[in-house]
Amino acid sequence: MHLHRYEKIWLMLGAGGLALFIVLLCVNAFAMGMAPPSNMEMIDPEKVMETPPFDKPGLKQVGDKEYDAYMTAFAFGFSPTKMEVPAGSTINFHVTSPDVVHGFQIPETNINFMVLPGHISSATHTFDKPGEYLILCNEYCGAGHQVMATTIIVK
Amino acid sequence: MVIARKLDEAIPHTPIQRSAATLSLAYVWVAYAAFGLAALAGMLQGMVRGGIIELPSWTNYYQILTAHGVLMALIFTTFFIVGFIFSGVARTTGGSLHGAALKFGWAGWILMVTGTLMAVVTIVMNEASVLYTFYAPLKASPYFYIGSALLVVGSWLAGFGVFASYRKWKKENPGKMSPLFVFMGVTTYVMWIIATLPVAVEVLFQLIPWSLGLVPTINIMLSRTLFWFFGHPLVYFWLMPAYMAWYVCIPRIIGGHVFSDSLSRLAFICLLLFSIPVGFHHQLMEPGISAGWKMIHVVLTLIVVIPSLMTAFSMFAVFETTGRKKGGSGLFGWLKKLPWTDVRFFAPFVGMLFFIPGGAGGIINASNQINAVIHNTIWVTGHFHITVGAAVALTFFGVSFWLIPALTGRKLTKIANRMGMVQTVFWAVGMFLMSLAMHTMGLQGAPRRTDYTTYMDHPTALGWMDYQRVMAFGGGLLFVSAVLLILILLYLTFYAPKGNTEYPIAETETKQEVPRILERWPVWVGLVAFLIILAYGYPIMEQIQHQAPGSPPFRTW
Numbered sequence: 140m141h142l143h144r145y146e147k148i149w150l151m152l153g154a155g156g157l158a159l160f161i162v163l164l165c166v167n168a169f170a171m172g173m174a175p176p177s178n179m180e181m182i183d184p185e186k187v188m189e190t191p192p193f194d195k196p197g198l199k200q201v202g203d204k205e206y207d208a209y210m211t212a213f214a215f216g217f218s219p220t221k222m223e224v225p226a227g228s229t230i231n232f233h234v235t236s237p238d239v240v241h242g243f244q245i246p247e248t249n250i251n252f253m254v255l256p257g258h259i260s261s262a263t264h265t266f267d268k269p270g271e272y273l274i275l276c277n278e279y280c281g282a283g284h285q286v287m288a289t290t291i292i293v294k
Numbered sequence: 295m296v297i298a299r300k301l302d303e304a305i306p307h308t309p310i311q312r313s314a315a316t317l318s319l320a321y322v323w324v325a326y327a328a329f330g331l332a333a334l335a336g337m338l339q340g341m342v343r344g345g346i347i348e349l350p351s352w353t354n355y356y357q358i359l360t361a362h363g364v365l366m367a368l369i370f371t372t373f374f375i376v377g378f379i380f381s382g383v384a385r386t387t388g389g390s391l392h393g394a395a396l397k398f399g400w401a402g403w404i405l406m407v408t409g410t411l412m413a414v415v416t417i418v419m420n421e422a423s424v425l426y427t428f429y430a431p432l433k434a435s436p437y438f439y440i441g442s443a444l445l446v447v448g449s450w451l452a453g454f455g456v457f458a459s460y461r462k463w464k465k466e467n468p469g470k471m472s473p474l475f476v477f478m479g480v481t482t483y484v485m486w487i488i489a490t491l492p493v494a495v496e497v498l499f500q501l502i503p504w505s506l507g508l509v510p511t512i513n514i515m516l517s518r519t520l521f522w523f524f525g526h527p528l529v530y531f532w533l534m535p536a537y538m539a540w541y542v543c544i545p546r547i548i549g550g551h552v553f554s555d556s557l558s559r560l561a562f563i564c565l566l567l568f569s570i571p572v573g574f575h576h577q578l579m580e581p582g583i584s585a586g587w588k589m590i591h592v593v594l595t596l597i598v599v600i601p602s603l604m605t606a607f608s609m610f611a612v613f614e615t616t617g618r619k620k621g622g623s624g625l626f627g628w629l630k631k632l633p634w635t636d637v638r639f640f641a642p643f644v645g646m647l648f649f650i651p652g653g654a655g656g657i658i659n660a661s662n663q664i665n666a667v668i669h670n671t672i673w674v675t676g677h678f679h680i681t682v683g684a685a686v687a688l689t690f691f692g693v694s695f696w697l698i699p700a701l702t703g704r705k706l707t708k709i710a711n712r713m714g715m716v717q718t719v720f721w722a723v724g725m726f727l728m729s730l731a732m733h734t735m736g737l738q739g740a741p742r743r744t745d746y747t748t749y750m751d752h753p754t755a756l757g758w759m760d761y762q763r764v765m766a767f768g769g770g771l772l773f774v775s776a777v778l779l780i781l782i783l784l785y786l787t788f789y790a791p792k793g794n795t796e797y798p799i800a801e802t803e804t805k806q807e808v809p810r811i812l813e814r815w816p817v818w819v820g821l822v823a824f825l826i827i828l829a830y831g832y833p834i835m836e837q838i839q840h841q842a843p844g845s846p847p848f849r850t851w
Contacts, residue, residue, distance in 0.1 A: 174589075185843070251669050251671075257844070281850025284356070
């Protein structure tokens with residue numbers, strides 16, 4: 140099949156750029172540990188409220204300025220409703236849903252993942268800057284989806 | 295003016311026979327009826343989200359959002375595509391469709407219209423405010439799912455009609471390569487039928503029994519995987535017919551030739567291969583799928599850059615060679631020779647321009663961890679409004695301006711052409727403002743698919759309000775454009791003067807040899823199957839064997 144010379148150059152540049160881009164993505168994900176949140180843990184969605192640690196959602200300090208946040212996302216809110224940590228704290232979020240699919244997003248950070256019933260989602264973020272961070276649901280979950288939010292205070 | 299001269303000439307081919315034209319028109323007009331309703335719903339949504347109006351108590355944001363998504367993304371596109379492909383197949387195989395193709399065509403139309411009505415009634419009754427992605431465990435009325443299934447099965451029948459025409463042509467022209475338009479139509483349907491199988495499985499074996507209460511719970515992960523197995527190729531089902539117009543019709547409109555027959559076919563084969571095994575890039579932020587499998591889908595997704603670059607090269611090569619032949623000189627002089635006042639060229643060209651940032655945004659969306667910045671934000675909404683809502687839609691509008699009069703035996707008049715230009719400008723400006731606001735807000739974290747909210751006056755959310763008003767203003771311009779479009783198309787269907795309008799089909803300048811392998815379907819379907827098993831075989835097996843406890847149904851609206 141005949142290809143025009145300019146077209147060969149164009150496609151080679153495109154394919155080369157693409158290959159480089161894919162290599163960078165792989166290095167980023169697997170060598171630098173920045174893969175998207177892909178936790179494999181499961182839970183019975185009908186028994187979330189009686190399964191520890193989600194029966195008592197909240198912050199648990201696990202180290203110096205490091206916390207585990209066990210949270211539930213439900214129609215239409217998050218539990219716990221109030222969380223406070225000192226600036227510079229690292230929080231490992233663990234979130235599940237007792238009902239429909241929800242989203243978990245903290246604008247101005249890279250925390251953004253889906254919450255599926257039957258699964259536990261996890262992601263980690265270090266909050267360096269003090270402020271009142273908004274946590275919102277970014278997956279349509281019903282009539283009250285737009286009020287499903289909470290905050291986390293970093294002092 | 296180029297257009298005026300061309301319209302006065304006798305058209306260089308036999309017009310499409312009545313029976314095929316009626317079938318095609320029946321599809322196209324259902325498409326535009328859905329488009330009109332969807333545009334109204336879309337405009338209302340924009341106004342609500344912009345904080346400009348409030349909806350009356352008998353409806354709500356998510357109900358009209360569902361209507362907008364279903365009618366625009368599923369009904370308008372599918373009906374238009376089926377009608378367009380039938381017309382082009384008739385045009386390039388002698389001007390008519392034979393009995394079997396017509397029978398399949400009408401049977402498909404009846405199923406698709408029935409399915410559409412079932413879905414629309416359940417949405418109007420507020421029994422199906424689950425959006426067009428219908429993620430379980432939100433549970434709509436079973437009739438909503440049955441309607442969707444009928445829509446899909448109807449589109450298969452239409453595909454069988456195109457296959458029947460193709461087989462007949464091959465039998466009558468032994469040893470010859472099929473017409474380019476027909477080849478592309480067949481490739482599009484092969485892709486579509488393979489890609490809709492998983493969603494058919496989801497609807498028939500998961501959603502319908504569960505929504506009827508026959509089984510208590512549903513495997514959420516599997517339902518989402520099956521949905522996105524279909525959901526991404528769906529966007530290529532929108533795009534491929536637009537590419538057909540770009541590769542085959544536009545060169546003729548500007549007075550040029552198909553750049554390369556083989557290359558056009560190769561681009562379509564690449565789209566067939568790499569549209570389907572890529573769904574996890576919509577599920578990058580989900581638990582339950584390992585990072586390794588996500589990466590495999592990301593790589594397969596990004597390969598689609600290659601046929602996109604081929605298409606970009608072909609289009610601009612056609613524009614340049616045609617412009618130079620007409621006397622354009624210098625580095626960019628050929629641009630001046632293109633028919634800028636001919637809406638049949640102008641509308642799809644503006645669409646192509648939108649596709650450049652659209653493609654770049656798509657690479658961002660598909661890129662593993664970068665996706666975390668924009669996932670489920672209104673950036674994504676902005677992205678598909680400049681891809682399907684601008685690149686594809688403007689191409690379909692540009693096609694409609696000649697397709698409808700060609701089918702009704704009327705003329706695309708100067709005034710209709712001029713109104714089409716105005717309509718295109720309104721659409722382009724509206725879409726530019728709306729999608730720019732959406733992309734910007736999305737980067738700041740504003741969620742998609744969300745009613746007007748300030749999150750209790752949180753400063754982050756308050757920062758989005760100005761952009762939301764810009765978005766609403768863009769939506770208003772789009773609605774004006776949509777109304778104008780419907781009026782122009784009504785005029786072209788019923789009132790324009792009788793006469794001939796060309797159905798533009800370009801050919802290559804010299805006879806080109808096309809590698810035979812491009813038409814060996816068992817090879818390509820086999821490769822598609824291989825890629826699908828590679829990308830989905832193990833993950834789906836895992837999702838069935840190690841499934842999370844199932845979910846009961848919920849109605850939260």
